[in-house]
Amino acid sequence: MKIPYYPGCTLNTVAKDFDLSARESARAVGFEMAELSQWNCCGATFPLTPDNLIALTAPAKVLANAKKEGDTLTTLCSVCYNVLKRTNKVLRDDKEKRGVITGFMEEEYDGSVEVVHFLEVLRDKLGFGKVKEAVKKPLKGLKVGSYYGCMLLRPFEDMGIDKAESPTVMEDLFRALGAEPVFFPNRIECCGAHLAMDNEGIVKRLSGNVLTSAVDNGAEIVVTSCPLCQYNLENSQSQIASEAAGYNPVPVVYFTQLLGLALGQSIDTLGFDKNRWDALPLLKDKGLLS
Amino acid sequence: MPRIGVFVCQCGNNIADTVDTKKVAEEAKKLPGVVYAEDFKFMCSSPGQDAFREAIRKHNLDGVIVSACSPHMHEKTFRRACSGAGLNPYKCEIANIREQCSWVHHDKTKETGTVKSIDLTRMTIERLKKNRALSTVKIPVNKRALVIGGGIAGIQAALDIAEGGRQVVLVEKEPSIGGNMAKLSETFPTMDCSQCILTPKMVEAELHDNIKLYTYSEVEKVDGYIGNFTVQIRKKAKYVNEELCTGCGECWEKCPFKAPSEFEHGLSKRKVIYTPFPQAVPNIPVIDAPNCPKIQKDKCGLCEKVCGPKAIDYKQKDQVVTEEFGAIVVATGYELMPNERFGEYGYGRIPDVINGLQFERLASSSGPTGGRIKRPSDGKVPESVVFIQCVGSRDEKKGVSYCSKVCCMYTAKHTKLYRHKVQDGQAYVFYMDIRSGGKRYEEFVRGAIEHDGAMYLRGRVSRVYERDGKVVVQGADTLSDSQVEIEADMVVLATAIVSRTGADTLAQTLGIGYDKHKFYNEYHPKLKPVETVTAGIFLSGTCMGPMDIPETVAQGSAAASKVLALFSADEMAREPITALVNTMTCNACWDCVVACPYSAIEKDTVKDRQGNVVRWLAKVNDGVCTGCGTCVAACRSKAIDLKGYTDEQVYAAINAF
């Protein structure tokens, strides 16, 4: 079954591994992620000032194109998910703004596409039960810390992918994959996001809090669902290691990479070589590479 | 031809100054049907009254007009005088020529005032011609009271009514009376033990000759009206014969099965046959059927074996009793908002995050820890406890918009209890505002801070999480404008007080109003604080909104005194100003039923000899009808009229305009 899919700019370049591993795992459970034939950048941030309509035209364009290829649109990157889903809500609920925006685009669109995250596809369309059945290589004994970040969850009333302050969708997924999910307090705290460009100090500190919180709670590996989180966590780790005594860096990978592995996809299609902190040794001694 | 008398009052100079009363009388006399018209200096004075009665008899008048002050002043006076003179009081009408004429038109030539007075008098005369003799409605009063809810509010009301010598039935849905107050350890600001002051009242209620207890029971249906309610009460099966049971406790000693204790808010387990707490009233256990293997799949049956008096009865069924009452007191109390709504505070996930009532149980000497403060997770005595106020209160987004009123005080109390029990323990309190209005309340809070060393932080907590065996609280202190992080051993949430689940359904059963938070509406927030719009039903305690024990008790007594006042006469007289249905023209569209704010209109039937329903029609219940007339204007077929304000009367007045 084909599902219309919006990769977004980053997944076509820096985060290719995210994209590949997702397509692979999708295939393993009988989906094909059909990339939109026409798409553009979503704008990478949802404008927080409601009067800033021009910033909504880019995502609106994406949605309008998606509409031509189906009624749902699947995303992977948390930021794209956030921007598209919220823009879609505006277009659906606010006739006046819709008028202005479609005016800009010179194209009609009414917000009727359903924007879903790949996690939702697995949980709601397929069901973690089915995922469990499809597992070839259970991630036995692997302690996985799932990092949600902000954009996947907030604002809750708009995103609504999971429980406001205590989401479990990723943990449930990894339980289904046979892994041992690790809950850690900072899993829904911010990583520093775009401040990477402007204020590394803050990013190091926030990402640091995330990683130490994960490791302190026993995570052997941290998974993300957003290239920017991925980048910030990977980048900060060396510094944390140098500052916090007794801190040993852990691999940070996209959740889809472990998913693909569990579903029995070949290790080299999953882009583990692209990760800054090599996960293979860990996976090896968990006996997951044989 | 009617024989109408007109009495124009000069009210000293109050009217005479700007109205030519003599002229008014003369003009009145010219009207058909007016056989007598005079003006007097003071109609309300006793000479005036005598002349009034005298004239009625002498000219055998069949209707009288008094053109004088506002009917709100002396209508009653003159109507009483009428009955004194053998004339039906409702054949007397007042034309208001003082408040609404002489006093508001200062024209000394008296012209305007006189003209207007003549008009007003004329209109009233024409109206009067259509008046019918009416007699006050008499309703018999059944002098038994029903009290719904066995918390302190209900107990207080029941005791006061019983002391007043009236029969009371006290209905409680739990196995024991006592309510939330029974769970409290000490009470602010006096710090006397809650159970020590409550249990005597509970026992008194149980033993009082005039009080009948229905525990483990719920009100299902309410019919009738003030003085005459018929109520269906479901007595849930206890599986224990109350007559035989001696409360010896063998059964719950021996029962091998356990379930989380509702009374201890899950902090401990109770047996499956149980009384909620040691001082339970009545001291008779109930079997928690869903958890009992005997009742579910006929296994065990130990309690039956060990029961000396053979009181256990697995076959027992729910029992529905119907009783008659003259008045009802609603005292159903409150619940705490489920904190699961506040994921960021980890309630339900983090065992050492508890709510206010759970802390009360920890602090209570009859509680699961025997009054020693131990945290639920590992029984360790907490070296520091963080108390978070306004959890759900004053929170439009995730909670309720209102202030729960008692949290500021009980949190201060908690910090004191904690300090008294854990000498070197440190209490932290996150507050937004401290609301300590009340006798010795502010001093009490200051005491917690200055004497018992509680650290008060002005700010809200953003999140609570676990870190190696500690509960980390991350919040702000806006006064030092800094983020604060506290590694505590336990966190206590002062969660919002909310109305009982099902409060709305009960309100609908009773026909009383409730607000958007499902708290019950008093008739008037200031002047009728314990009455409801439904005559004969009274309110008491937190079913109306958050309040503390003193207020609740005061309201219990207030409601009781209202009931006793109602019961002081065998019959209650009501103004005959009620709606009347014309059975010939009513076409049963039920618009009136919808319009009536008092649900005073019932759907009635006409039957033929065989008893088959031939047609439906509306029937007004004089006991409930307050005579607002809304139904009259709503009626399509003009089949309802309002006695004292009939269409005829009103049109007569308009036509005389």
Added chain:
Amino acid sequence: MNGNFEPKIMAFVCNWCTYAGADLAGTSRMEYRPNVRIVKLPCTGRIDPLFIIKAFENGADGVLVSGCHPGDCHYTAGNYHARRRWIAFRSLMEFTGIDMRRLHFSWVSASEAIKWVDLINSVTDEVKQLGPFMEYRGLKEKAAE
């Protein structure tokens, strides 16, 4: 114009709020135009739109309806019914040829003597401006024939 024309205003008021408010105006010795004649009813909910039409038919040049403020009704909901009915009947009144400027609907509480005074004065003056209400003149007589 209409200098010497004195309009006749009929006021339908509820017993608990507006009637008491009018009384208060008296006890406080305020003064207002003498053109108004009050018909007291228990509640605005009792007011039948036909009352208003009849009032005009009987020579009223203006009609005023006033009761408790929404939420204050002595009978809890009567005035809501009145308001609803009022909205529904407004257009009908217009249809029957009544100039809406002659018909006023207001809330006056028992404590709002001043509001009552201002109301009466403004209504009287406005109707005075409009001149006598001729549309219904003679209807009654015709009906009588």
Added chain:
Amino acid sequence: MKIKLSKEDIDSALIRQLERMSGEDFKKCYQCGNCSGGCPVSYAMDVPPSQIIRFLQLGRVDKIAEANSMWVCVGCLQCYSRCPKGVSVANTLEAMRQLSLRKGADHDDISELPFPFLKKAPQQAIVCGFRKFVS
């Protein structure tokens, strides 16, 4: 610190403009401090979140204009999602940024961005960064 209050400041056109841009009603805030408590970057802010709204209530936009807070806020919406009154400091600060950016006053100079960053960083970081810091 002493603040001189005046009606003109409290409901100045600028405050109303900010409310319009951000879609927030500053009066709603009752200063519980939840936002300051939860904000991950409040430690780095000259003026912490709750005080930002407070200053706007007092009509002192200048206090925030000269603070670094708006450039430090990362828009994680922690403040908004836990605010009992549904006020979003993030939206407010975005409005402040827009106020300055729309005047063409950039916060970053693109030419000075570190090359390795531009090379390694995910596009979204760059695009987003540009939107937040550059007009």
